[in-house]
Amino acid sequence: MNILVTGGSGFLGINIIRHLLNNEYTVTSLDIADFDYPEKSKINEIKGDIRNREIIINSLENIDMVIHCAMALPLYDEKEILTTGIDGTTILLEESLKKKIKRFIHISSTAVYGIPDHHPLYETDKLDGVGPYGKAKVKEEEICKEFRKKGMILPIIRPKSFIGPERLGVFALLYDWAYTGHSFPMIGNGKNRYQLLDVEDLCDCINSCLILDEKVVNDTFNIGAKEYKTMREDYQAVLDYAGHGKKIKSLPEMPIILTLRFLEVLNISPLYKWVYETASKDSFVSIEKAEKLIGYKPKFSNKDALIRNYKWYLENLESFQNQSGVSHRVPWKQGILKLAKMFF
Secondary structure: OEEEEEOOOOHHHHHHHHHHHHOOOEEEEEEOOOOOOHHHHHOEEEEOOOOOHHHHHHHOOOOOEEEEOOOOOOOOOHHHHHHHHHHHHHHHHHHHHHHOOOEEEEEOOHHHHOOOOOOOEOOOOOOOOOHHHHHHHHHHHHHHHHHHHOOOOOOEEEEOOEEOOOOOEOHHHHHHHHHOOOOEEEEEOOOOEEOOEEHHHHHHHHHHHHHOOHHHHOOEEEEOOOOOOEHHHHHHHHHHHHOOOOOEEEEOHHHHHHHHHHHHHOOOOOOOHHHHHHOOOOEOEOOHHHHHHHOOOOOOOHHHHHHHHHHHHHHOHHHHOOOOEOOOOOEEOOOOHHHHHHHO
16 A cells, blocks of 8 residues: 655654554655655655645655645744645645545644634534634645545544654753753643643554545544643653653743733744643543544553653754754744743
8 A cells, every 4th residue: 555645754744654664554755855764765755845736746646545744834934834734735635636546634733623612622613723824724624525525535633732752843842941950831820731642642543544444534533642631730740750850830821921922023932822822721622533433542641642752852862952943843942931941
């Protein structure tokens, strides 16, 4: 079975590619970034943009199924996010339909729910994406559903924020402060429940959508950890594992949010709007549908996933220590937090 993974050089991309190789699939990676992992010799690499129709046509040659992970992340320019998400997905679906691709697995996001007024969230709840990323994800799903009507088998997966080997991004802020022996600031009192997801559990879910009956998987599924506590408790587990005796420190919610809004205007905020606006709120979804229909059984709790990711961080620190950027593969710039760190 030949599988095309878009965004194959990204955090989810490399994890699902490793998962597929372990299950003896033939894999092609399509990404605008270089595929610079040890598995490079085991796959077919195509470097290109999913908004380029010619590249898409060539990438789909001899492909049986597609796993669509590619997306410009929230720290990218708004135009880049919208065109990558909406135009890129449309082109990929159009050409996949022509090629009669057997299954097209679309990786969406729980960002499609925006900032809701209730929890848990169900797949039938209103979609109201916040910011360019959330809005693009909502539009992508609408496009996917149109192609379902044309006969495509098109599972849509809505994962919570997922972590694991190769994940840095915003979580590198926590890991860096834990490693250097600092307490870690948290917006609000930290008593909110914020569900995460281990990337290995997400890969298991994607694999289920590849192999189970098409009538079962041709649907939309929320995916997240089954076990999670408050943000304060789950994040404290990382500080405890680091062994410096440090604690999560609560910061007053509204003054910090207003400060971050101002810093974002100055382009020195370490967080983007959706992160700091939701960090102090409950955020968890029901995974009952996935459990019932596709046998989803997450192996990792929030704490398990965070500590597993932190261990990988420690083991690979030298390889990214002086890097920063806007993807999940490198630490995000700490901005003003570099100065704040001395007070924690």
